[in-house]
Amino acid sequence: MDLAYERLADRMHVVSLPLATRFRGVESREVALFPGAAGWGEWSPFLEYEPEEAARWLRAALEDADLERPALLRTTVPVNATLPAVAPSAVAGVLARYDGCRTVKVKVAERGQVLEDDVARVAEVRALLPDVRIRVDANGGWGVDEAETAVRALEHFDLEYVEQPCASVPELAELRSRLRRLAIPIAADESVRKASDPLLVARAGAADVLVVKAQPLGGVRAALAIVAEAGLPAVVSSALDSSVGLSMGAALAGALPSLPYDCGLGTGALLAADVTPSPLVPVGGSISADRVAPDPALLAAHAAAPERVAHWRERLAACLPHL
Template sequence: MIPPLLAGLSLPGADELLDGAVVVTQPLHTRFRGTTVREAMLLHGPAGWAEFSPFPEYDAGESARWLAAAIEAGWHGWPAPVRETVPVNATVPAVRPGDVGRVLESFGAVPAVKVKVAEAGQDVDDDVARVAEVRRLLPEAALRVDANQGWDHATALAALGRLAGYGLEYAEQPVAGIEGLARLREALDRAGIEVRLAADESVRKETDPVAVARAGAADLVVVKVQPLGGVRRALGIVEAAGLDAVVSSALDTSVGIAAGVALAASLPRLPHACGLGTVALFAQDVADPPWVPDAGRLRPGPAPVPVARGALRAGEDRQRWWRDRLRAAWAVLEAARPA
């Protein structure tokens, strides 16, 4: 049974949420998800700091889940962890092979590496060269690739056939949609290509992980706290899906990463390193020190105090834009509350 948004949790008023809220702008070292700058609204509630950072193209309905996650974090807190540390992977954007070493250095020692592939303007040869360089530099690390649903079926089948030789742990969302994943999984089996599939973009909504499991479309699901509406709700969704989960970042600041760590630390099973080391991709973070892994691990705990929020504060026009956005998302949550 998947819990509704804010199940059992109170909904503060919009004015209370906005009291002390600030929008920050964080530059990235390297283009990621098509951007070089990440904006986020930081909220402060009785339970601590929280992050509200749906991507700019998301409407009020989708953003409401991100706001529910922020309300949980700042006004209610998270469930108690069942483990003391969480393993974390490095993330290598779609850079040239010669730049792979520089990117990996920013993460330090890690148990696993996720390599971005299927970048617009690049081809499978570029992807293979990047993965090969990661494997050369870190021969013992677990290795997974993330296509962000950028390949069609034929390209994915051919690419994974070539990349399987580098010992992939799994391939994350190589094609679009649940049906596309199921079709590719069957084709990989027929071709004898031993690469497990993980669903990411196909689990943006609460019903998606269950649909993925029913369709036999993937071996595991990638879950993110903000898009799924909070730690408690994500735990319920993973349980309903019945698949192993990898917790990943939505390109969060250190404040949002704390929520991801809280989820990963609360899962009954955590067989894979999580994608929660993305703060290393920022040229500057709101926390000092930033929430980056120590020897490939993060410890659960309260969200850090964003001490650099003044230096990274966005302009007044962006402050107003985000305040209006939060109010619109809040209205969706308020309308969904039981009478």
Template sequence: MLPDLADLLSEAHVVALPMRVRFRGITVREAMVLRGPAGWTEFSPFVEYDDGESAAWLRAALDFGWTTHEPAAESVPVNATVPAVPPDEVAPLLARYPGCTTAKVKVAEPGTTLDDDVARVAEVRRVMGPDAAVRVDANGLWSEDQAARALERLAPFGLQYAEQPCRTVPELAALRARLSGLGVAIAADESVRKASDPLAVARAGAADVLVVKAQPLGGITAARAIVAEAGLPCVVSSALDTSVGLGMGAFLAAAAMSPGYAAGLGTAAMFTADVTASPLLPVGGQVPVRRADVSAELLQRHAASPERTAWWRARLERVHALLATA
């Protein structure tokens, strides 16, 4: 059942958390955390998302905050995340992910070149050594031809997979067939979490791996159903969440993720602040499967401005109204 809007707003807090480096075009992540009967939960669709797309994020918040989910493991392995930084910044970034043996490297960033990407991936491989798993993520910014050229240059570094190299499902399917002898697996992210039909990519044979995120897919319960029906290996990743949202992802990863893969849930290391005194930071290459214990003092210290708080509260009201009429 949909909780009353007044109940949601009474325990809703908006925070603005500064990041160590620019990622996904932002240096401050805004998020709303709410407290439900099962514990703290998060509603944090990116600011550019419309209300219709944000509805799944609110369903996820309600699923986690108003449903008891039992942890299927004590912890899950996670990857390090390397934004589009110069090679000399790679080693200090990786040091924030102690024990991690997998790295996801951003490529195709606007304003950078393929040579920049190759240099960044080469440095990650050098620092982490030959046995580490290295992934690249293009966020759908390459065309099929650009992706083919890029992955031919990046393949010698031993990629575990390339995440969303192209935007559309047909492009992914064509690229996967085109690169069948190269040994680079294709993972789908945006083609799952932003699609009206998240299973279309699996039916089209356009990916080897699904990257799933709890909030964009409507929560733990909904995401587990998608993974089960898709029948492909699954990697659970974050949506640049606070530790509250990372906890939601960790519960999903413990229940649904495929063995042999690290989850993309170590992103608390990208922030200089959080909503809890015990953030879900990687330790020994793992993050714990638990709910965050939110600090009232940190909520106050990192509160968004009154104007941004009003914007988020109005957004919650609109999206709640959409769910009420669905």
């Protein structure tokens, strides 16, 4: 393992990219990038993730760097705008970064906020963009009763779906039963990508839509297999990746047999800097499904501090036994 570690550590480039808008409580995004025989792969599990979970992300990065991607069925992917849990006065400025997007995903259930904040944020989106599709994402932040109350408070905004309103699969199943008459679909994200069994939510009848992310599921091929076996419509999303990571997600979306929803791959618009001079940000509501290679000058300009590189090397060593 020491030799394997040294080889990977020598390949790894760690960068810190500033955000244009505070997101998930952070103002910059650290990612690790690996060059390989097929291109570049991104490893960017959030810093709080334990080695076993982060190792799935590493497996995806190395696969993407070293193996050719599955054949594309489409070369561009429609994407949604992602709106963090900002005040209504900040909504217009954030949405202005997303060119031509027909769908907005609104973050809700933020710690320290209340339902009235969520309603005001969604109302501002609807007022600014009367014809846009709106989906909300609670990241598992509500209990069943809270979620039912929230969805009923938001239903008149004509929601496309509610993403991960509750944390557990039984809670999602209960909420889906309660909301059946409203005909508002429930999408599962964390119950897929953070689960020991990503198919459980589908087998339990607890969701109408799967949100799939290439890195957390172990790579494009693993994610394609999960979608095929689940038999549910899928939305491909990202985890605030650089353009290298977003291109992996776009490759997944481009290879899916059907793509009924706009994908959550427009989050490059939340970055104030990237590793390529032509970042994957929405243009006319879509992004390219082509590979992205980082620019050496930008890799150097955004290189993480030595102590942060040391931290990522420690993470790498901790994850290798779980590959």
